[in-house]
Amino acid sequence: MNPESRTLAASRRASILEALHRDGVVRISDLSERMGVTPVTLRRDIAHLAGEGLLHRVHGGATLRTADTPVPGAAPFDAARPPYLGSAGMLVPSLDYYWPEVVRGAEEEASAQGLRILLRGSSYESADDRPQLERLLDHEDVCGLIAAPSLTAPSSAATIEWLSTIDTPVVLVERLATVGPRQAVVESVVSDHALGAAMAVHHLSSLGHRRIGVVTSEHSPTSPHVHRGWLDACAETGLDPASTVDTAVPRPGVPGWDAALDAVLDGLAATGTTAVLVHADTEAMALVQRAEQRGVQVPAGLSVVAYDDEVAALFTPALTAVRPPRRSIGRAALALLAARLHDPDRPTHRVVITPSLRVRGSTAPPAG
Missing domain, CATH: 3.40.50.2300 (Response regulator)
Incomplete structure (x- = not known):
C-alpha cells in the first residue's frame, strides 16, 4: 500500500470510529452512501479495525465493543467468542467429489475465527468463474474470498488479474498463480x-x-x-x-x-x-x-x-x-484469510501442506 493509500485508509477508518462513537452503531450501506466509498472497501476497513480491537463487527456493520445497544439481527456480544468478522465467500469446482471435505475444514476454522462460509459451486468446465465470484462479492457481508478458479479456461488469466486488484482479500485453494510483469504471488494454500x-x-x-x-x-x-x-x-x-x-x-x-x-x-x-x-x-x-x-x-x-x-x-x-490433506487445506485457507483481514499489510503467504500415503491391500512385492 503506497503512502497516499495509507493516508486515505487511515482517514476512512477515523471517520468510521467517529460515527461509531457518535451513533453507537454503523451500517455499511449508510457509510457507503455518506462517504462515497464502495461497500467492499468499507468491509475491509471495518475488518481492520475489528482486528485492532476497536469495534465489534456484526452483520452489515459494526458496534463499539463497549456498546450495550444491540444491533437488529446481530447475535449478542459474547466475550468468550471471537468477534464476528463477516462471511468468507467460497467458490469450488465441485460439490460432490474432493471438495466437500475441503469445505468442511473451512467451516470448522470459520467458527473459531468469527467468520461464516458462503458457499457456491462452479465446475471444472467453467468458461469464466468471474461472474460467480462477482455475485459472491455482491453480498454485503462478504469480507473475503476463498476460490479454486479454473486455470485452463480462456478467461483464467484475466480472472486472476482481476482478483489481484479487488479491494477484498483473496486466498486461492489448490491453485497457484502469479500476476503482473514481476510475477507477484497470489496468496494460496495447496497440497504438495x-x-x-x-x-x-x-x-x-x-x-x-x-x-x-x-x-x-x-x-x-x-x-x-x-x-x-x-x-x-x-x-x-x-x-x-x-x-x-x-x-x-x-x-x-x-x-x-x-x-x-x-x-x-x-x-x-x-x-x-x-x-x-x-x-x-x-x-x-x-x-x-x-x-x-x-x-x-x-x-x-x-x-x-x-x-x-x-x-x-x-x-x-x-x-x-x-x-x-483436504480438510487441513480448508482450515488453512480460512485461517490465512482471517490473518489477512486482521493484518492487511502482512507479507503474501503461500502455504503448502503434505499429503499422506495409506498402505492397503493393492500393493505387494512383484511376483517371482
Missing part, C-alpha cells in the same frame, strides 16, 4: 501433490518394483503435479520413466474410455511394468476391474496406488492410496 506422487513411487520401489508406470486424468488440474512427482521420484530411485507406461486417460464413461483402459493394460504388459500410480480413485478402481477381467490379479500380478483416497478404501481389494 508432487510430493504425494513421489511417496507412492518410493513405496513401490521399496517393495522391489523397478518398472512403475503412471496414469493421470486428462482434464484434472492435479494431474501435472502428480506427473511431475512421478518423474522426480523415478530420477531419485534410478528408474527409467521411458521404459514404462506414461499416459493420460479421459473421464470414466466417455466414448473411448474402455479402449483407453485396454491400451493402458496392453502397455503395462508390453513393458513388463509391475506397478502403477493412477490418478484418481475412480480411474484406479476401473483399471483394477479391467485387469481382473483380463486375468491379471491385484496385487499378485500388478500393484496399484490410487491418488486422491476419496473412496479407495471402500474397494476390494482396498487400494493403497495417496491422500491429499
Whole structure:
C-alpha cells in the first residue's frame, strides 16, 4: 500500500470510529452512501479495525465493543467468542467429489475465527468463474474470498488479474498463480501433490518394483503435479520413466474410455511394468476391474496406488492410496484469510501442506 493509500485508509477508518462513537452503531450501506466509498472497501476497513480491537463487527456493520445497544439481527456480544468478522465467500469446482471435505475444514476454522462460509459451486468446465465470484462479492457481508478458479479456461488469466486488484482479500485453494510483469504471488494454500506422487513411487520401489508406470486424468488440474512427482521420484530411485507406461486417460464413461483402459493394460504388459500410480480413485478402481477381467490379479500380478483416497478404501481389494490433506487445506485457507483481514499489510503467504500415503491391500512385492 503506497503512502497516499495509507493516508486515505487511515482517514476512512477515523471517520468510521467517529460515527461509531457518535451513533453507537454503523451500517455499511449508510457509510457507503455518506462517504462515497464502495461497500467492499468499507468491509475491509471495518475488518481492520475489528482486528485492532476497536469495534465489534456484526452483520452489515459494526458496534463499539463497549456498546450495550444491540444491533437488529446481530447475535449478542459474547466475550468468550471471537468477534464476528463477516462471511468468507467460497467458490469450488465441485460439490460432490474432493471438495466437500475441503469445505468442511473451512467451516470448522470459520467458527473459531468469527467468520461464516458462503458457499457456491462452479465446475471444472467453467468458461469464466468471474461472474460467480462477482455475485459472491455482491453480498454485503462478504469480507473475503476463498476460490479454486479454473486455470485452463480462456478467461483464467484475466480472472486472476482481476482478483489481484479487488479491494477484498483473496486466498486461492489448490491453485497457484502469479500476476503482473514481476510475477507477484497470489496468496494460496495447496497440497504438495508432487510430493504425494513421489511417496507412492518410493513405496513401490521399496517393495522391489523397478518398472512403475503412471496414469493421470486428462482434464484434472492435479494431474501435472502428480506427473511431475512421478518423474522426480523415478530420477531419485534410478528408474527409467521411458521404459514404462506414461499416459493420460479421459473421464470414466466417455466414448473411448474402455479402449483407453485396454491400451493402458496392453502397455503395462508390453513393458513388463509391475506397478502403477493412477490418478484418481475412480480411474484406479476401473483399471483394477479391467485387469481382473483380463486375468491379471491385484496385487499378485500388478500393484496399484490410487491418488486422491476419496473412496479407495471402500474397494476390494482396498487400494493403497495417496491422500491429499483436504480438510487441513480448508482450515488453512480460512485461517490465512482471517490473518489477512486482521493484518492487511502482512507479507503474501503461500502455504503448502503434505499429503499422506495409506498402505492397503493393492500393493505387494512383484511376483517371482
